[in-house]
Amino acid sequence: MTRPQPRPGIDEIKPYVPGSAVTGFDGPVYKLASNESALGPSxxxxxxxxxxxxxxxxxxxxxxxxxxxxxxxxxxxxxxxxxxxxxxxxxxxxxxxxxxxxxxxxxxxxxxxxxxxxxxxxxxxxxxxxxxxxxxxxxxxxxxxxxxxxxxxxxxxxxxxxxxxxxxxxxxxxxxxxxxxxxxxxxxxxxxxxxxxxxxxxxxxxxxxxxxxxxxxxxxxxxxxxxxxxxxxxxxxxxxxxxxxxxxxxxxxxxxxxxxxxxxxxxxSDDEFVDDNRDHNRRERARVTQRLRGLGFEVGDSHGNFVLAKGRGDAPVEDVTALIEFLKTRGVTVRQMGGYFLPDYVRISIGSTEANDVCLNAISEFASQ
Ligand SMILES: Cc1ncc(COP(=O)(O)O)c(C=O)c1O
Incomplete structure (x- = not known):
C-alpha cells in the first residue's frame, strides 16, 4: 500500500518544542518558559x-x-x-x-x-x-x-x-x-x-x-x-x-x-501598559541577573524579557538538567536550550515579581544542596 508522502525534507523536521506548563504540581505554578508578558495582556x-x-x-x-x-x-x-x-x-x-x-x-x-x-x-x-x-x-x-x-x-x-x-x-x-x-x-x-x-x-x-x-x-x-x-x-x-x-x-x-x-x-494605543511592562522588565531582569550571578551562574546582559544562564561547574549540562527538574518540583518551568545548540544553558523568562521571587528562591535552594 502506498501512502501519501510529504515533500522531501518534511519527515526530517524536528518540531518546535514550546515552553511547557507545569503539570501535576499541587500549588501555584509559574511558567517562565515562553517569554510571555510579565504583566499579563494589555x-x-x-x-x-x-x-x-x-x-x-x-x-x-x-x-x-x-x-x-x-x-x-x-x-x-x-x-x-x-x-x-x-x-x-x-x-x-x-x-x-x-x-x-x-x-x-x-x-x-x-x-x-x-x-x-x-x-x-x-x-x-x-x-x-x-x-x-x-x-x-x-x-x-x-x-x-x-x-x-x-x-x-x-x-x-x-x-x-x-x-x-x-x-x-x-x-x-x-x-x-x-x-x-x-x-x-x-x-x-x-x-x-x-x-x-x-x-x-x-x-x-x-x-x-x-x-x-x-x-x-x-x-x-x-x-x-x-x-x-x-x-x-x-x-x-x-x-x-x-x-x-x-x-x-x-x-x-x-x-x-x-x-x-x-x-x-x-x-x-496602550502606551502606559507598554511603559510599565518595559520598566518592570528592566528592573526585574537586573534583579534576576544579579541574584543568579551571586549564586554562581554565568549570565550575560540580556536585552529581552528573559535571561540565559549557564550551568555551573565541570558538568554544566547535568547542572542545568538537574536545576530544571528541581524547579518543576517547586511549580516553576523554565526552558532547556538543547534545541539551540546550548544544552549547558537554561533560559528563564522574566515574570511577575512574585514569579521571579519563587523562581529565585527555588534556584537558591537548589544551589545550596
Ligand atoms: C525571536 C522571535 N521571533 C519570533 C517569535 C514568534 O513570535 P510570535 O509568533 O508569537 O509573534 C518569537 C517568539 O518567541 C521570538 O522569540
Missing part, C-alpha cells in the same frame, strides 16, 4: 477583545486595514507596506513559502531563533549556521556562510535565546555585505525592550531598501511579547512594496482574526 486590548465578542459571526477585514493604519500612525510607517499575520511566526512562514524552495538555503546565527531552520526545512531548503562570538551574531561569519543558493538571511535582534543584539551600524554592514538578491529578515520581536541608542529595529533598513529599488529587507514584529497577546496570535511585517504584494498573495484571505485585529488596535 488592559485596553482585553477590553477591545471582550467588546468584539458580539461580532464573532462576521469575517474580519482580510487586509486588517484598521490595524495597519494604527501601526502606521504609531510607528511613522506607510500602512500599505504593513502585512499582518497570525503571530510573527506566520509572517516568517509566508516569507519562506514565497522565497524558498528545494536546493535553496537560508543563513542564520548558530544560536538564532530555531523557527527559521524549521520553516526552511518545510520548504525543502537547508540551513547554513554561522558561528557566534560571545553568544552574539557575528556579521562577518554570517556573510561568510552566504553562497549562490542563499535566498534568505534571518537575524533576530535582539536574539532569543541569547538576549544579545548587534548595533544599527553592524546591521547596516550586514545588509551592505549581502548580495542584493538575498532577502534580509530582521526579526525584531523584542524591539520594545531595547534601550540602546544605536539600536535599529529594522525600519531604516527597509526604507533604504525601498529607496535604492533593491526591495530586499523586511522587518518582523510581534504583539506576543511586550503587548502581552501571545495567546491571540498577532504579528506584522514592514516590507518594501514588492514583498508586501507577494505576502498578500500567499497569505490566507482572512489570516488574522477579527478579535486579534480589534485587540491589536487597542494595544497599539
Amino acid at each position: 488592559p485596553k486590548a482585553m477590553e477591545a477583545y471582550e467588546a468584539a465578542a458580539g461580532k464573532l459571526h462576521i469575517y474580519p477585514d482580510g487586509s486588517a486595514r484598521v490595524l495597519r493604519e494604527a501601526l502606521a500612525a504609531r510607528y511613522g510607517l506607510a500602512p500599505e507596506l504593513i502585512v499582518c499575520g497570525a503571530g510573527s511566526d506566520e509572517i516568517l512562514q509566508l516569507l519562506c513559502k514565497a522565497y524558498l524552495g528545494p536546493g535553496d538555503n537560508i543563513v542564520m546565527s548558530r544560536h538564532g531563533f530555531s523557527v527559521y531552520h524549521i520553516l526552511a526545512q518545510g520548504c525543502g531548503a537547508s540551513t547554513k549556521f554561522a558561528e557566534e562570538k560571545n553568544l552574539t551574531a557575528d556579521v562577518d561569519a554570517l556573510l561568510a556562510q552566504v553562497d549562490e543558493n542563499t535566498r534568505i538571511l534571518f537575524i533576530a535582534n535582539p536574539n532569543n535565546p541569547t538576549g544579545t543584539a548587534i548595533s544599527g551600524e553592524e546591521l547596516a554592514r550586514l545588509r551592505e555585505g549581502l548580495r542584493e538578491d538575498v532577502l534580509l529578515v530582521v526579526d525584531a520581536a523584542y524591539a520594545e525592550y531595547m534601550d540602546w541608542v544605536d539600536y535599529d529595529e529594522g525600519t531604516s533598513l527597509v526604507r533604504a531598501a525601498i529607496g535604492t529599488g533593491a526591495e530586499n529587507t523586511v522587518m518582523t514584529r510581534t504583539f506576543s511579547k511586550i503587548y502581552g497577546l501571545g495567546g491571540l496570535r498577532l504579528g506584522w511585517a514592514y516590507c518594501p512594496p514588492s514583498i508586501a504584494e507577494v505576502l498578500n498573495k500567499v497569505r490566507g484571505p482572512f489570516n488574522v482574526s477579527l478579535s486579534a485585529i480589534e485587540a491589536g488596535v487597542a494595544a497599539v
Whole structure:
C-alpha cells in the first residue's frame, strides 16, 4: 500500500518544542518558559477583545486595514507596506513559502531563533549556521556562510535565546555585505525592550531598501511579547512594496482574526501598559541577573524579557538538567536550550515579581544542596 508522502525534507523536521506548563504540581505554578508578558495582556486590548465578542459571526477585514493604519500612525510607517499575520511566526512562514524552495538555503546565527531552520526545512531548503562570538551574531561569519543558493538571511535582534543584539551600524554592514538578491529578515520581536541608542529595529533598513529599488529587507514584529497577546496570535511585517504584494498573495484571505485585529488596535494605543511592562522588565531582569550571578551562574546582559544562564561547574549540562527538574518540583518551568545548540544553558523568562521571587528562591535552594 502506498501512502501519501510529504515533500522531501518534511519527515526530517524536528518540531518546535514550546515552553511547557507545569503539570501535576499541587500549588501555584509559574511558567517562565515562553517569554510571555510579565504583566499579563494589555488592559485596553482585553477590553477591545471582550467588546468584539458580539461580532464573532462576521469575517474580519482580510487586509486588517484598521490595524495597519494604527501601526502606521504609531510607528511613522506607510500602512500599505504593513502585512499582518497570525503571530510573527506566520509572517516568517509566508516569507519562506514565497522565497524558498528545494536546493535553496537560508543563513542564520548558530544560536538564532530555531523557527527559521524549521520553516526552511518545510520548504525543502537547508540551513547554513554561522558561528557566534560571545553568544552574539557575528556579521562577518554570517556573510561568510552566504553562497549562490542563499535566498534568505534571518537575524533576530535582539536574539532569543541569547538576549544579545548587534548595533544599527553592524546591521547596516550586514545588509551592505549581502548580495542584493538575498532577502534580509530582521526579526525584531523584542524591539520594545531595547534601550540602546544605536539600536535599529529594522525600519531604516527597509526604507533604504525601498529607496535604492533593491526591495530586499523586511522587518518582523510581534504583539506576543511586550503587548502581552501571545495567546491571540498577532504579528506584522514592514516590507518594501514588492514583498508586501507577494505576502498578500500567499497569505490566507482572512489570516488574522477579527478579535486579534480589534485587540491589536487597542494595544497599539496602550502606551502606559507598554511603559510599565518595559520598566518592570528592566528592573526585574537586573534583579534576576544579579541574584543568579551571586549564586554562581554565568549570565550575560540580556536585552529581552528573559535571561540565559549557564550551568555551573565541570558538568554544566547535568547542572542545568538537574536545576530544571528541581524547579518543576517547586511549580516553576523554565526552558532547556538543547534545541539551540546550548544544552549547558537554561533560559528563564522574566515574570511577575512574585514569579521571579519563587523562581529565585527555588534556584537558591537548589544551589545550596
Ligand atoms: C525571536 C522571535 N521571533 C519570533 C517569535 C514568534 O513570535 P510570535 O509568533 O508569537 O509573534 C518569537 C517568539 O518567541 C521570538 O522569540
